[in-house]
Amino acid sequence: MKLYDDLKWRGLIQDISSPKLEKKLNNGGLTFYIGTDPTADSLHLGHYSSFLITKRLANAGHTPLILVGGATGLVGDPRGTNERNLAVKEEVEKNFLKLKEQVQKNFPYEVVNNYDWVKDITIIDFLREYGKHINVNYMLNKDTVKRQLTTGLSYAEFSYMLIQGLDFKHLHETRGVDLQVAGSDQWGNITTGIELTRKTTGDEIYGLTMPLITDSRGVKFGKSEGNAVWLDKTKTSAYELYQFLLNSEDDMVIEYLKRLTFLSKEEIEQIEKEHLESPHLRIAQKKLASEITIDLHGQKEYDNVLKITNSLFTGDVKNLTSSEIEQSFKGVPTTQIDTNKNIVDLLVESDITVSKREAREFIKNNAITVNGDKILDENFEVTKNIAIDNKYIIIRKGKKKYYLIIFI
Numbered sequence: 001m002k003l004y005d006d007l008k009w010r011g012l013i014q015d016i017s018s019p020k021l022e023k024k025l026n027n028g029g030l031t032f033y034i035g036t037d038p039t040a041d042s043l044h045l046g047h048y049s050s051f052l053i054t055k056r057l058a059n060a061g062h063t064p065l066i067l068v069g070g071a072t073g074l075v076g077d078p079r080g081t082n083e084r085n086l087a088v089k090e091e092v093e094k095n096f097l098k099l100k101e102q103v104q105k106n107f108p109y110e111v112v113n114n115y116d117w118v119k120d121i122t123i124i125d126f127l128r129e130y131g132k133h134i135n136v137n138y139m140l141n142k143d144t145v146k147r148q149l150t151t152g153l154s155y156a157e158f159s160y161m162l163i164q165g166l167d168f169k170h171l172h173e174t175r176g177v178d179l180q181v182a183g184s185d186q187w188g189n190i191t192t193g194i195e196l197t198r199k200t201t202g203d204e205i206y207g208l209t210m211p212l213i214t215d216s217r218g219v220k221f222g223k224s225e226g227n228a229v230w231l232d233k234t235k236t237s238a239y240e241l242y243q244f245l246l247n248s249e250d251d252m253v254i255e256y257l258k259r260l261t262f263l264s265k266e267e268i269e270q271i272e273k274e275h276l277e278s279p280h281l282r283i284a285q286k287k288l289a290s291e292i293t294i295d296l297h298g299q300k301e302y303d304n305v306l307k308i309t310n311s312l313f314t315g316d317v318k319n320l321t322s323s324e325i326e327q328s329f330k331g332v333p334t335t336q337i338d339t340n341k342n343i344v345d346l347l348v349e350s351d352i353t354v355s356k357r358e359a360r361e362f363i364k365n366n367a368i369t370v371n372g373d374k375i376l377d378e379n380f381e382v383t384k385n386i387a388i389d390n391k392y393i394i395i396r397k398g399k400k401k402y403y404l405i406i407f408i
Contacts, residue, residue, distance in 0.1 A: 001265065002026045003060040009265060010258040012053065014184045017194055017207040021179070024206070028061025032179035033171055035067030035114075035164075037077065038095035039087060042232035043102055045244075046221040048296070049213040049260055050183050054107050056262075057181075065177060066103050070096050070115030072164060077189070078144045078157045086156070102231060106296060114167045117174075121166075130166050133199045134192060142188030161192045168193025172205050184209045213259060216249050231296055237327040238293055238301040239308050245289035246282065250275075253284040261291040315396055317372045322389045325404070329394075334404040343370070343380040352395060352403050362397060369396045 004022045007013050016022070024030055034054060036047055043051070054064040073092045100111045121129075139145060139161060145153065168190070171177035180190050190207035197205050212220045221229065229244050230236040236244075248256055254272050257263060263271070275284040293302045308328045311317050320328070335350040346352075347359040347368070360378050362368050368375045370382060371394050384407045387393050393405035 003056070006265075007056070011255060012056075012210045012259060013208060014211045015187050015207070015209045017191065018204070020204075021206045021208060024179075025057075025060070025062075025208075030057075030179050031063040031065065031176045032057060032181055033065040033067050033112075033168075033177050034181045035069055035072075035167070036099070037069040037073035038092050038099050039073055039076075041095045041098040042230045042235055043099065043106075044221065044231060045229040045241075046183075046213055048106075048231060048292075049221070050181075050210055051103075051107050052260065053181050053210065054109055058109070062179075064107075064109040065171065065175065066107060066109055066111045067167065067171075068096050068099050068103065068111055068113055069164075069167075070113045071118035072114060072160060072167075074115075075156050075160050075163060077160050078148045078153060098232075106231065112171075114163070114170075117170050118163065118166070126166075129200075130162055130169075130196065133196055134162055134165070138195070139192070142192075144185065144188060161189045162196075164189040165193035165196040168205065169197045169200065172197055172203065173201070177205070179206045179208065181208045181210070183212050185212060213256070216252050233297055233301070237330075238297040239305045239324075239327040240330065241296070242289045242293045242302075242305045242309070245292055246285050248285050248288060250279050250284075253288055257284060257288050257291075261288065261295075263287075263291065312402070315369055315372050317394045318388065320388065320394075322391065325388065325392050325394070329402065329404045332402050332404050334406060336406045336408045338408050340381055340383040343368070343375055343382055344378050346382050346405065347395075350395075350403060350405065352397055367398050370394070 001009070004013075004025045007025070034051060036043065051066070054066065058064050070092055073087055073095070074089060076086065096113060096115075100113075103111055139158065140149075142161065145158065145161075148157070164186075168177070168180050180193060182190060187207070187209045190209065194205055194207055197203055214220045228236075229241060233241075245256075254268065254275065257268050257271065261268075271284050271287055274281075290302060293305060304324070308320065308324050311320055312328060317325075333351065337346070341349070343363070344356050344359045347362070348354075348356055353359040353362060359368075363375055363378050366374050366376065370380070371386065371388060382393055382405065384390050387407050391407050393407070395403045395405060397403065
């Protein structure tokens with residue numbers, strides 16, 4: 001399958017600036033760029049879904065550049081809702097270094113910073129060399145600008161698209177970049193760069209946007225939506241990433257396999273067939289979770305994730321390390337204690353049961369385990385000596401409800 005057809009089949013093309021781009025993509029040889037602003041110290045899953053285009057195009061003979069916008073990050077892109085708070089310069093610089101390292105680990109291509117060529121442009125030069133060529137009415141017709149006008153739009157954010165247009169023109173003239181690729185929310189910024197370059201050089205350059213990745217309600221995966229799954233494993237562990245993907249909705253998971261993996265059309269169609277026949281087996285979700293976890297964190301981390309998952313499924317948690325417990329029990333009800341406790345008292349004090357009577361009933365019915373062992377004696381003492389690493393007690397009530405007790 002040719003590159004353009006593959007991208008279309010995967011749902012990775014929303015807009016293209018010219019029909020000529022199809023042939024150019026199929027022929028290879030383009031230098032292109034994709035960018036992000038350093039508004040956080042890690043990329044998230046939404047970025048991952050877009051940045052995978054670098055590998056897809058590189059595999060087809062194109063040359064990627066990745067831009068981390070130290071300049072645009074100081075201004076802020078209109079979101080179509082309300083004004084962003086201006087980032088602190090030192091924070092942007094620190095985030096740039098972290099993102100550069102992370103990008104090159106996961107997407108091993110050259111990283112550039114638009115601050116390097118924007119910082120020395122004077123306001124007069126900016127207005128004469130760039131602002132003169134873009135009509136205000138043209139800018140006002142961009143969707144993100146139109147939507148944000150109702151809540152207020154500063155000149156700083158209004159100028160963002162012109163700075164990004166400046167980037168496209170600069171990279172075209174200095175690095176031979178002829179294509180910008182981005183999420184669909186960047187279409188207005190891309191076309192501004194195309195227009196600016198056409199008016200100032202006469203050259204034709206191209207743009208391609210991809211649909212933003214969302215859940216079934218249309219909520220995108222991103223930090224501004226409050227549901228970010230970070231690529232930095234110190235912010236979102238490999239286990240958390242795996243579990244997030246494993247819980248993908250049945251009616252969305254095939255779309256995610258197309259857009260977030262390099263599995264072939266034939267492989268995905270076979271997975272889809274098995275998924276539709278036996279959705280309860282979660283075959284598609286497991287494949288999605290394994291592919292992305294391995295791509296981002298490697299086989300060793302994935303094997304460790306499977307170990308944690310199996311331990312929690314079977315209840316055999318004694319072999320978990322402190323690090324694995326901290327990864328897998330984020331968000332689990334947690335109680336801290338500083339002394340040994342009778343199991344009945346601990347179940348009540350930790351809100352695992354509502355009363356001592358209920359606690360005794362659960363124990364009598366073999367429904368309480370401590371670190372994987374069934375508790376049959378209501379006089380059992382929970383002590384630091386039996387804690388994992390002398391710190392963690394894992395209580396399971398019934399088959400699925402876990403609670404964490406930490407000795408302090």
